[in-house]
Amino acid sequence: MDSTSKTSFGTLSKAFNKILRLRSSSTISGDVALHKPNFSENPDELSGDHQNDIEVLAANLFAGVSAVKAAYAQLQLGHAPYDLQVIHSADRAVVIQLKRLSELKQGFLNRAQLKQSSSRAQAQVQEQRNLLKTYKMITAKLEYELRSKESEISSLQSELRVSEKQCRALEARLRPGRTLAALDDLHLSGLNPAHFLTLLRSTVKSIRSFVKIMVREMKSAGWDLSAAAGVIQPYLRGQRNSNHNIFAFQSYVSRIMFSNFQRQDFGLGGPVRDRHSFFAEFTELKFFKQKKCFERKSQFGKFCRGKYLGLVHPKMEASFFGNIEQRKLLSSGQGSPETDFFEGFAEMARRVWLLHCLFFSFKEEDKGVIFQAGRGSRFSDLYMESVAEDEEESEQGGVDRRPEVGFTVSPGLESAER
Structure with a gap:
């Protein structure tokens, strides 16, 4: 191709010059034509x-x-x-x-x-x-x-969704209750209280996982766990069974995380939304990793920051890590900490937020009521679950006593279909 182009250009140039010379020679005398025009x-x-x-x-x-x-x-x-x-x-x-x-x-x-x-x-x-x-x-x-x-991207995205779904299914088999695979392919028209109950149980498990991380940090910092639990729940002061301390920490975390749960805006302020909007957000965030969710500039980001700052006191963070850099980073809005402690918190916060979205995805007449029982309330097998049932039976020694609530560890949900 190159050699042909060069030859054609050279030929055209020679022909062009020849034409000019011929035209000039036809209008001047023979002597003048000997000179180059x-x-x-x-x-x-x-x-x-x-x-x-x-x-x-x-x-x-x-x-x-x-x-x-x-x-x-x-x-x-x-x-x-x-x-x-x-x-x-x-x-x-x-x-x-x-x-x-x-x-x-x-x-x-x-x-x-x-x-x-x-x-x-x-x-x-x-x-x-x-x-x-x-x-x-x-x-x-x-x-x-x-x-x-665009067609290739669409095809790859489809393959990615299939792969992610398979990964979640495998993870669900390896770690039951730790994933949301059971809520895959959920549609608004088929929503029922059983789906909410599934997510509620998963959320409670994420709270327990975070509390375990928090207790581990307390032990590393040299905290007196019994004293700390007694401050949260005075009911536990003087109790011989130290295993109940962790329930006090779970109740503290649950109380902070579920505060304002019954409000549509979760106490953050914002426009009024319909059930379709809540379900669309639930469907979207369900497949996001907790860190990616937090980086989004949205109500969820505000929720995470507010709950972390309310849950983790500056003195607590300084005791755990020797500084309050995580708090400063979150307050600045420039990013999120990359620590096991915060990752556990972020996953817990994501599931609480998803639970809130799913809660407001129900029709008004189908929506349940979230509640907690106060100390001394009558224990109901229909609405409650005891976290220390075995210990209570051994302490009572077979005596038939009406069980009472010591304190609420996790909130309950009274379904509209009861």
Whole structure:
């Protein structure tokens, strides 16, 4: 291709110079024709007709070259996707333009024939039309490539969703209750209290997991767990079984995390939303990792920051980590800490937020009521579950006593369908 282009250009240049020499020799004497004419050093020295002929020829040459360029662009377009008709059309266009360039060469030998050809203005207009045609071809090719890429992206996204679903199913088998795979393919029309109960249990498990991390940090910092539990729940002071301390910490975390749960805006403020909006957010955030959810500039981000700052006192954080850098980072809104402690908190917060979204996805008449029982309330097997049932039976020694609530560890939900 390169060698052919160079040869054609050289031939055209030689022919152009030869034509000029022939035209000059026909209008001057033989003695003067022996000297080399000067055509390009000063165009103003050329006669008006001669200069006009050159300008017309140049304009037609540029128009012809732009037409060939447009045909070449059309030829490329015909290869991706392959279109034989487009290729043949481009081939014919190239042949036509090459013939036209040849006619221009021959026409320059005959001044009368050149004057019958297109004027300089017409040639320039044709050149712009050819350039426009070239750009249209390039645009069409780019649009095709864009559609191809979009199709590829859509296919890869579909494969990713299938892979993620398979991963969640495997994780659910390995760690039952730790994933939300049971809520996959959930639709608003099929929503029922059983789905909420499934998510509630999963949320409670995430709270317990975070509390275990928090207790581990307390032990590392040298805390007196019994004293700390007694501050949260005075009921536990003087209790011999230290295993109940963790329930006090769970009640503390649950109380903070579920505060304002019954309010549509979770106490954050914001516009009134309908059940479709809540379910759409539930469906979207369900597949997000906790860190990615937190980085979103949304109500959920405000929820996480507010709950963390309310749950983890500055003195507590300083005792755990020797500083309050996590608190400062969250308060600044510039990012989120990359620690096991915060990751556990973020996952817990995500599930509480998802539970809130699902709660307000129900119709008003189907929506349940979240509640907690106060100390001394009668224990109900229908609505409550004892976290220390085995210990209570051993302490009572078989005596038939009416069980009472010591304190609420996790909130309950009274379903509308009861």
